[in-house]
Amino acid sequence: MNKILLIIEREFMSRVKKKSFIIMTLLGPLFFGAIMVGPMLLAMYGRDDSKKSIIVLDESKFFTNKLKEKENITYTYINSTNLDSIRSSYKKSGYFGVLFIGKVDNFTPSNIRLFAEEQPGLELISNVESSISKELEKRKLEKYNIPNFQEILKDIKTEVNIRTIVWNKDGSEKESSAQIAMGVAYIAGFAIYMFIFLFGVQVMRGVIEEKTSRIVEVLISSVKPFQLMMGKILGIAAVAITQLIIWVILTTGIVIFAQTMLLDQKTQTAIKEYSQNSPQIGNLANGSDAVKLDGNQQKMVDFMVALKNINLPLIIGSFVFFFLFGYLLYSALFAAIGAAVDNETETQQFMLPVTIPLIFSIIIMMQTFQNPNATLSIWCSYIPFTSPIIMMARIPFGVSGWEILISGIILVASFLCLTWFSSKIYRVGILMYGKKTSWAEMWKWLRYKN
Amino acid sequence: MNLLTAEHVEKRFANHLALDDVSIEVPEKSIYGLLGPNGAGKTTLIRIINQITGPDKGEITFAGRKMKAEDIYQIGYLPEERGLYKKMKVGEQALYLSQLKGLSKSDATKQLKYWFEKFEIQNWWDKKVEELSKGMAQKVQFIVTVIHEPKLLIFDEPFSGFDPINANLLKDEILNLKKKGSTIIFSTHNMESVEELCDHITLINKSKNILNGPINEVRKKYGSNVFELSFHGDLIKLGECLDSNYSLIGNSDENGLKKALIKVNNYSSDNRLLNMILPAVEVTGFNQVIPSMNDIFIQVVESYNHANGVSAN
Numbered sequence: 001m002n003k004i005l006l007i008i009e010r011e012f013m014s015r016v017k018k019k020s021f022i023i024m025t026l027l028g029p030l031f032f033g034a035i036m037v038g039p040m041l042l043a044m045y046g047r048d049d050s051k052k053s054i055i056v057l058d059e060s061k062f063f064t065n066k067l068k069e070k071e072n073i074t075y076t077y078i079n080s081t082n083l084d085s086i087r088s089s090y091k092k093s094g095y096f097g098v099l100f101i102g103k104v105d106n107f108t109p110s111n112i113r114l115f116a117e118e119q120p121g122l123e124l125i126s127n128v129e130s131s132i133s134k135e136l137e138k139r140k141l142e143k144y145n146i147p148n149f150q151e152i153l154k155d156i157k158t159e160v161n162i163r164t165i166v167w168n169k170d171g172s173e174k175e176s177s178a179q180i181a182m183g184v185a186y187i188a189g190f191a192i193y194m195f196i197f198l199f200g201v202q203v204m205r206g207v208i209e210e211k212t213s214r215i216v217e218v219l220i221s222s223v224k225p226f227q228l229m230m231g232k233i234l235g236i237a238a239v240a241i242t243q244l245i246i247w248v249i250l251t252t253g254i255v256i257f258a259q260t261m262l263l264d265q266k267t268q269t270a271i272k273e274y275s276q277n278s279p280q281i282g283n284l285a286n287g288s289d290a291v292k293l294d295g296n297q298q299k300m301v302d303f304m305v306a307l308k309n310i311n312l313p314l315i316i317g318s319f320v321f322f323f324l325f326g327y328l329l330y331s332a333l334f335a336a337i338g339a340a341v342d343n344e345t346e347t348q349q350f351m352l353p354v355t356i357p358l359i360f361s362i363i364i365m366m367q368t369f370q371n372p373n374a375t376l377s378i379w380c381s382y383i384p385f386t387s388p389i390i391m392m393a394r395i396p397f398g399v400s401g402w403e404i405l406i407s408g409i410i411l412v413a414s415f416l417c418l419t420w421f422s423s424k425i426y427r428v429g430i431l432m433y434g435k436k437t438s439w440a441e442m443w444k445w446l447r448y449k450n
Numbered sequence: 451m452n453l454l455t456a457e458h459v460e461k462r463f464a465n466h467l468a469l470d471d472v473s474i475e476v477p478e479k480s481i482y483g484l485l486g487p488n489g490a491g492k493t494t495l496i497r498i499i500n501q502i503t504g505p506d507k508g509e510i511t512f513a514g515r516k517m518k519a520e521d522i523y524q525i526g527y528l529p530e531e532r533g534l535y536k537k538m539k540v541g542e543q544a545l546y547l548s549q550l551k552g553l554s555k556s557d558a559t560k561q562l563k564y565w566f567e568k569f570e571i572q573n574w575w576d577k578k579v580e581e582l583s584k585g586m587a588q589k590v591q592f593i594v595t596v597i598h599e600p601k602l603l604i605f606d607e608p609f610s611g612f613d614p615i616n617a618n619l620l621k622d623e624i625l626n627l628k629k630k631g632s633t634i635i636f637s638t639h640n641m642e643s644v645e646e647l648c649d650h651i652t653l654i655n656k657s658k659n660i661l662n663g664p665i666n667e668v669r670k671k672y673g674s675n676v677f678e679l680s681f682h683g684d685l686i687k688l689g690e691c692l693d694s695n696y697s698l699i700g701n702s703d704e705n706g707l708k709k710a711l712i713k714v715n716n717y718s719s720d721n722r723l724l725n726m727i728l729p730a731v732e733v734t735g736f737n738q739v740i741p742s743m744n745d746i747f748i749q750v751v752e753s754y755n756h757a758n759g760v761s762a763n
Contacts, residue, residue, distance in 0.1 A: 003550055010546050014538060214533035218591065221500040221527040222550045431502070433531075444464055 003223050004231045011206070011235025016242065025243050029250030036251070037258040052096040052124060054114075055086060060104040062139070067131040073124060075099070083115075091117065099128060107136050181396040182369045184310060188319050188392040189365045191244075193358060196327050196388070199240045200334040200354075204347065206232050207338025207430070216430045225427040229339075230419075233331045240327060310396060318395050318404060322411070326388025329415045330354065336422035339429030340437040357385035365393045372397035382407050384414035421446060451514070453478040453602060453633040454499065459508035461494055468494040469505070470657040476602075476635060476650070481628055483648035483665070484637040485743075487751055490654045492637050493530065496604055499635070500527050513601070523552045528595040530606035530637070534579045534587055541575035547594040558597065565593040569619075584611040592620060596627060603627060604635045609643060621647065641743040651743075655751050656758070665743075672749065673740040675714045677723065680707065683731030691730040696723060711739065 015021055056077045058064055067075045076095070080086065086098055097120060102111025109132060114120055142149060207229075210216045219228060337350040364386060368377040372394045381391040381399075387407050395404065428445035429437070454476040461469040469491045476482045486492050497503050499510060501522055510517040512524070534543055541562070548558035566572045569589055579587060588611045596603060605624070609617045624647060628634055636648060644651065644665070651668060653661040661668065676699070681688065688710060689698050695718060700711035712723070720738075727733060741749075 006546065006549050014535070209535075213536060214529070214531040215535055217529035217531050218527075218533065218547065218594075219550065220502050221525065221529070222522065222547075222552075431497075448463075 004227050004234070007223070007228060007231025008235040008238065011232050012238045012242075015202075015236065015239045021239070021243070025246050026250075028243070028247045029254055032247065032251045033254030033258070036255050037262075041258075041262065052120075053094065054124075055090055055095050055098045056101070057083065057086070057098060058101045060101055060109075062104055063101060063132060063135055066135045068127065068134075070127060073127055087115070096120070101132070104136075107140055109136065178397075180310060184315060184396040185369065185393040186365075188315065188396070189362070189389045192319075192323050192326050192388050192392055193362055195240050195244070195323060196330045196358060197355075199236050199327060200330045202236050202239075203233055203331040204334040204338035205344070206236070207335050207426070208341065208344060208347075211339065211430050211433075212343065220431070225430060226423045228430075229332075229335050229423055229426050233328065233335060236331065237324065237327060241324075244323070315395060319392060321408060322388040322392050325408075325411045325415055329384060329388075329411065329418060330358070332415065332419040332422040336425040336429070336442075339426040340432075340442055342433060346436070358389075361386040361389035364390055368393040372399075382410055384411045387411055424448070451478050452476060452511075453513060454635075455511045456495065456499070457509050457511070459495065459498060459505045459510070461491075461498065461503070461505050467657050469498075471508075472654065472657070472659045473508075474652050474659065474662065476633060478633055479628065479631055480649040481624070481634045481636055481647050483644045483651035484635055484654070485639075485641075485644065485651055485747060486654035491657045492654055493606070495654070496527070496529075496606060496635070496637065499604065500525060523598065524601040525604065526551075526595040526598065526600040526602070527604045528591060528606060528608055530610070532588075532591050534590065536578070536580040538579060539575070540577050540579060540582065540590055543579060544590060544594050544597075548597045551594070551598040553598050561597050562593070565597065569593065585613060585616055588612060589616070592623075596623075596632075600632070602633050602635065604637075606637045607639070608636070609638070609640060641747060644743045653747065653750060655754055660754050661746075661750050668746065669740045669743070672746045673738060675717075676739040677712045677714070677720075678735070678737055678739050679710045679712060679727065679733065680735030681710065681727075681731040681733050682708065685710065687730045688727065691726055693726065696726075 051072050051074065053074045053076060056063070056067065056075050057080065058077060064077050069075060078086075083098070083100065090098055096118075097114055097116030100111075100113045100115065101109070102113075104110075112128075112132065114125070114128065138153070146152065210219070210228075216228070223231075333354050337347055337354065340350065341347050361380070364377060364380050367374065368380075368390060371377070377390060377394060380386040381394050381403070388411065391399070391404065391407050424446050425442055428448055429442075435441075452475045454474075456472060456474045459469050459472045460467070472491070472495060474482075474484075474495075484492050484495070494503070498505050501517070501519065512518070512521045538546075544562050545555065545558050548562060549555060553561065563572075566575065571586070571589060574582065574586065574590075579590075582590070588608075592608065595605075608620060608624070612620060621643065624634060624636075636644070638644060648665050651662060651665050652659055663671075679688075685701055685703075685708065692698065692712070695715050697713050697715065698710060699713045702709045714723070724733070724736065
């Protein structure tokens with residue numbers, strides 16, 4: 001036991017001290033932070049704020065002073081019909097472009113064109129389109145001579161913002177969000193996939209290094225092959241966990257920092273208020289009286305509240321478990337592969353069967369987001385080679401405890417079983433050189449006695 | 451008393467018999483030579499002694515009883531194919547390997563300091579292994595093999611990669627260890643060093659033990675019928691005086707120093723031969739030719755292979 005600890009210590013220290021590890025550990029959070037803060041920044045500052053004034057040449061006379069102006073889009077209506085003369089002069093007068101609206105017959109616009117030197121943005125185009133279609137709809141409605149039409153128009157204006165609330169069995173209720181669940185599931189599933197690959201391959205490389213440098217010949221007389229293999233796998237697991245923890249802490253730090261810097265005071269108090277008083281349907285409908293929020297702020301609050309309302313202890317607990325055992329299961333295989341070959345180029349034929357279930361998992365994960373309780377997803381969340389990723393993809397959407405438990409037990413049992421097989425291949429393989437290993441050869445090794 | 455014995459050990463890999471009824475007895479405080487052509491099964495035997503792999507049949511005893519798992523701490527093994535972690539510092543690595551042998555960190559540090567000073571390599575401590583030459587790395591490996599002062603030391607080709615000066619240093623160190631009470635199993639193809647160091651030898655060929663015993667007896671056994679004669683006088687006269695029991699099988703004449711090799715066909719006393727020669731020439735030297743281990747090795751292996759109808763490989 002003491003020896004395994006020594007080996008773990010060496011594997012851990014020799015990797016943690018490497019420059020590449022330190023750089024990756026520090027750069028990772030910046031990268032993840034950018035991914036998380038980026039959309040926030042975009043929402044705040046990403047809009048094209050340059051003012052665009054458009055000259056409108058309206059032959060139909062339907063839309064004069066009817067196009068909806070926005071902060072950054074203004075319309076100037078003129079009567080001239082000479083496009084060519086405008087073309088030569090509009091730029092000098094500081095306009096962005098020219099909107100030409102042809103005659104409208106039977107409320108059907110057929111000749112609407114927007115001229116500009118630069119490609120106009122989507123915002124401008126959709127503004128023009130929606131203004132025109134709204135105006136036409138209005139005019140069509142007016143034809144029916146409905147009394148109090150203006151009041152009705154005002155009255156039917158509605159903003160829709162759906163909140164989904166999950167009724168828990170214990171009678172409480174919680175706000176949920178499918179998007180948030182998917183985001184969490186995606187991050188968790190993908191992190192497991194990435195770490196298994198990254199660190200599983202490190203196990204394999206480590207074994208190959210020991211084998212080709214013949215250090216294993218020196219070690220093998222003082223430690224058992226199983227100790228050597230487990231020490232390496234666990235030592236690298238410790239490296240993975242260290243990196244993960246540092247990443248999570250630093251990324252959280254960066255996001256919290258960005259949040260306080262970027263979100264305005266009003267939004268932040270709203271988030272606090274919502275998450276403290278578990279929102280009841282009543283006050284949700286009314287909205288909090290203390291703070292009235294505009295659409296953007298409301299969206300941000302919804303996002304933050306939903307994020308705070310997911311079952312974080314369960315998700316973190318399962319993540320650590322599936323992350324660890326998923327890695328252990330695969331790295332036992334990677335260790336056996338490393339022992340069976342003489343150099344890294346020979347690993348390809350053995351790598352394929354190991355990587356296929358991993359890649360398959362990612363594909364199934366995407367399906368799982370659409371329907372977390374599809375038969376295939378449920379099955380894959382029990383099969384040990386796919387369960388770490390698929391179960392993690394299902395949990396944020398709500399999976400009952402016993403399902404997680406069974407999947408976990410299957411995973412641990414398969415890990416123990418597979419490690420036993422791998423150690424048999426490892427034991428023979430590490431002292432075998434110069435021979436190209438085949439599947440048949442490995443099968444023979446499995447049956448060697450002691 | 452024997453520190454280690456192997457009794458009727460057999461080991462089979464898939465379709466190849468690596469050891470076939472091999473027995474050895476390694477006396478305490480001796481240097482035991484384990485010889486044999488490549489692929490004869492020496493490394494397999496050494497791995498069985500190190501408990502890296504187990505025998506299919508037969509038994510290993512250590513210090514008079516069946517070998518136990520803990521006995522591994524009493525063995526120091528320097529494998530033929532050996533390496534170190536290239537990216538690790540020499541000192542850290544030596545410390546790690548010593549701790550794996552069961553030494554505490556403080557004991558290991560103390561012992562390493564002693565050996566590093568002895569080999570005058572203190573300034574390597576913080577160097578990375580990849581900066582060392584092959585011979586330098588071998589020194590470090592030798593140190594971590596002997597650091598825990600084991601009862602049994604197994605050296606597989608210890609001199610490979612050493613220059614003559616360092617090889618000598620190592621040879622002295624091995625003899626020193628023997629003097630301090632270690633028992634040493636020594637596997638090599640360098641027959642000169644076998645003659646210099648070994649007390650006993652075993653020759654393994656084609657998975658079988660085909661020759662063993664104390665080295666002096668082995669050499670005498672293969673050297674009993676040829677004599678080397680130094681003389682003044684006429685070579686032809688010497689030839690004429692020998693009867694049919696003797697034959698002249700070689701001669702040399704270097705700067706007036708004449709030598710002749712005489713083979714005894716059937717056993718007879720040495721004096722009978724001398725009496726025959728003395729009237730013919732003036733004898734200045736007369737001794738039995740003891741063949742080198744190299745000759746014995748080649749002779750024994752080739753005649754075994756010939757008798758058993760197998761090729762040299």
